[in-house]
Amino acid sequence: xxxLAQKKSRxxxxxxxxxxxxCAFLSILTTVTIVVSLVWESIPFFFEVAPxxxxxxxxxxxxxxxxxxxxxxxxVGTLQIVVGSALVAIPIGVCCAIYLxxxxxxxxxxxxxxxLEVLAGIPTIVYGYFALTAITPVLKSIYSGTETYNAASAxxxxxxxxxxxxxxxxxxxxxxxxxxxxxxxxxxxATRFEALTRVIFPAALSGITASFVxxxxxxxxxxxxxxxxxxxxxxxxxxxxxxxxxMTAFIVQVSMGDTPxxxxxxxAIFAVGMLLFLITLGINMVAHRVLRKxxxxxx
Amino acid sequence: MSWLDTANLNLRKxxxxxxxxKSICSLFTWSCFVLLAVLLVHVGHKGVGLIDVDxxxxxxSWRPEDCGIWPAIAGSLWMMGLTALISIPCGVSAALYxxxxxxxxxxxHLIDVNISNLAGVPSIVYGILxxxxxxxxxxxxxxVLAGSLTMSxxxxxxxxIASREAIRAVPSTIRHxxxxxxxxxxxxxVHHVLPTALAGILTGVILALSxxxxxxxxxxxxxxxxxxxxxxxxPMDSFTVLPLQIYSWTTKAQSEFQDLAAGGIxxxxxxxxxxNGIAVWIRHRAEGNAN
Numbered sequence: 001x002x003x004l005a006q007k008k009s010r011x012x013x014x015x016x017x018x019x020x021x022x023c024a025f026l027s028i029l030t031t032v033t034i035v036v037s038l039v040w041e042s043i044p045f046f047f048e049v050a051p052x053x054x055x056x057x058x059x060x061x062x063x064x065x066x067x068x069x070x071x072x073x074x075x076v077g078t079l080q081i082v083v084g085s086a087l088v089a090i091p092i093g094v095c096c097a098i099y100l101x102x103x104x105x106x107x108x109x110x111x112x113x114x115x116l117e118v119l120a121g122i123p124t125i126v127y128g129y130f131a132l133t134a135i136t137p138v139l140k141s142i143y144s145g146t147e148t149y150n151a152a153s154a155x156x157x158x159x160x161x162x163x164x165x166x167x168x169x170x171x172x173x174x175x176x177x178x179x180x181x182x183x184x185x186x187x188x189x190a191t192r193f194e195a196l197t198r199v200i201f202p203a204a205l206s207g208i209t210a211s212f213v214x215x216x217x218x219x220x221x222x223x224x225x226x227x228x229x230x231x232x233x234x235x236x237x238x239x240x241x242x243x244x245x246x247m248t249a250f251i252v253q254v255s256m257g258d259t260p261x262x263x264x265x266x267x268a269i270f271a272v273g274m275l276l277f278l279i280t281l282g283i284n285m286v287a288h289r290v291l292r293k294x295x296x297x298x299x
Numbered sequence: 300m301s302w303l304d305t306a307n308l309n310l311r312k313x314x315x316x317x318x319x320x321k322s323i324c325s326l327f328t329w330s331c332f333v334l335l336a337v338l339l340v341h342v343g344h345k346g347v348g349l350i351d352v353d354x355x356x357x358x359x360s361w362r363p364e365d366c367g368i369w370p371a372i373a374g375s376l377w378m379m380g381l382t383a384l385i386s387i388p389c390g391v392s393a394a395l396y397x398x399x400x401x402x403x404x405x406x407x408h409l410i411d412v413n414i415s416n417l418a419g420v421p422s423i424v425y426g427i428l429x430x431x432x433x434x435x436x437x438x439x440x441x442x443v444l445a446g447s448l449t450m451s452x453x454x455x456x457x458x459x460i461a462s463r464e465a466i467r468a469v470p471s472t473i474r475h476x477x478x479x480x481x482x483x484x485x486x487x488x489v490h491h492v493l494p495t496a497l498a499g500i501l502t503g504v505i506l507a508l509s510x511x512x513x514x515x516x517x518x519x520x521x522x523x524x525x526x527x528x529x530x531x532x533x534p535m536d537s538f539t540v541l542p543l544q545i546y547s548w549t550t551k552a553q554s555e556f557q558d559l560a561a562g563g564i565x566x567x568x569x570x571x572x573x574x575n576g577i578a579v580w581i582r583h584r585a586e587g588n589a590n
């Protein structure tokens with residue numbers, strides 16, 4: 001290779017290097033753009049509504065006069081979905097993970113794991129349809145006072161959605177526990193159940209906690225299933241049989257409707273979006289911190 | 300935790316307790332299969348019967364019996380194609396940079412943390428970003444391009460994370476050998492690292508794209524609508540996709556429309572099965588080659 005060609009190829013390498021860096025930098029740019037667009041678009045909203053009234057107000061009524069912008073009902077609605085879905089997903093998910101890591105034969109693992117992946121891969125819109133057309137009628141037949149749109153049905157379906165996440169992350173955490181711990185416990189005469197509850201489970205606890213927290217964050221951000229099944233009635237009551245509205249469902253409601261741009265009720269979606277972004281970001285950071293701590297111990 | 304206190308129990312009771320626990324775990328595991336089966340049967344028994352040539356060829360209409368999903372299918376294909384064109388080069392490049400070229404400094408760490416945080420941002424927030432930046436600031440309106448750009452940002456973290464794992468799995472001996480023979484770092488990557496990691500990258504890409512094809516929320520926020528009677532002819536046309544069409548039918552009060560939604564869901568699931576089938580096939584073939 002002569003000198004000129006070498007020089008050219010060095011230039012080329014430099015250019016490629018620059019392009020690759022730009023692509024990686026794009027992720028930072030995305031975050032910055034998300035923050036800037038949320039802040040920028042919610043400024044007009046906060047000119048109209050005091051931030052404290054927004055955060056602490058207990059009536060959310062942006063589309064009907066007299067307009068009120070207290071976001072707490074939306075937060076309560078979201079919380080209700082998170083709690084309800086956790087009640088469904090945590091027992092099933094943890095038991096699934098324990099079964100996978102402790103009891104299942106390799107062949108059984110090969111069947112269960114893909115099943116969980118399929119459950120995780122089904123689009124949320126399908127779960128929304130399922131909640132409205134299958135779960136709600138069942139709930140209605142159990143308790144006739146159930147409204148057509150209700151929090152319980154949405155919670156159950158969101159629980160099914162986050163179940164695979166909990167199961168596979170807990171499975172990872174349980175399998176990361178060194179075999180010597182289990183062998184030690186069983187050598188001392190513990191049954192499998194005792195070794196699990198006394199030794200392995202506590203050792204994997206941080207990973208398991210992190211999986212819960214990540215799943216909560218997904219439940220907070222879940223949109224389609226809750227806007228189909230849970231309705232559009234902001235409510236502070238914790239009744240699972242009634243219609244509620246989550247933060248995400250409100251954003252969908254305004255985006256689907258014909259709210260004119262530039263009005264405070266339109267800008268409200270950005271304020272709610274910012275709150276949603278901050279909440280999920282906070283939850284995710286906690287989860288990653290917990291996860292990192294547990295990785296340091298076992299790697 | 301008195302129920303855990305086994306000191307006063309004899310061995311038979313302890314064993315029985317262990318057995319109960321195992322039964323509960325396997326029962327819950329089986330319930331996952333049941334859930335999946337119920338879901339598929341519920342959607343399938345209403346939806347499969349609806350799918351015929353007319354349903355696939357027609358446009359949505361106010362008369363349920365004339366409705367079809369052709370514009371939605373075409374829109375989904377358009378959006379998936381454009382999203383793939385945008386997100387795959389960017390995602391793989393970013394992964395290459397982070398794994399092969401990035402100095403291990405504070406920037407690399409920042410990008411790293413940032414990507415894992417982005418992966419956890421709710422999809423609807425990406426929709427808000429798309430609505431402000433692509434739809435209004437860049438004035439792309441409710442076009443396929445605006446939707447695809449939004450979707451690309453949404454799936455980029457998924458592609459980057461999967462590609463990085465695939466690239467990390469390439470043995471470093473291959474890199475050392477190439478560099479020792481005088482290849483430049485870029486030549487090493489193009490001729491050796493990428494081909495070795497290709498199967499893993501492709502699997503990740505397909506999974507990311509199948510996430511994109513099922514996403515609804517970001518497209519609602521950017522204002523893509525479901526009342527489109529024609530397939531898009533170019534990237535600047537307005538469009539609808541299968542999940543949006545399903546959403547608009549699901550939220551209609553008449554049960555005929557809800558049945559149509561089931562038909563749309565079956566079509567969507569068929570898409571996903573095909574894509575995941577390809578992913579499984581690639582993984583299988585790569586494992587065969589490795590052996």
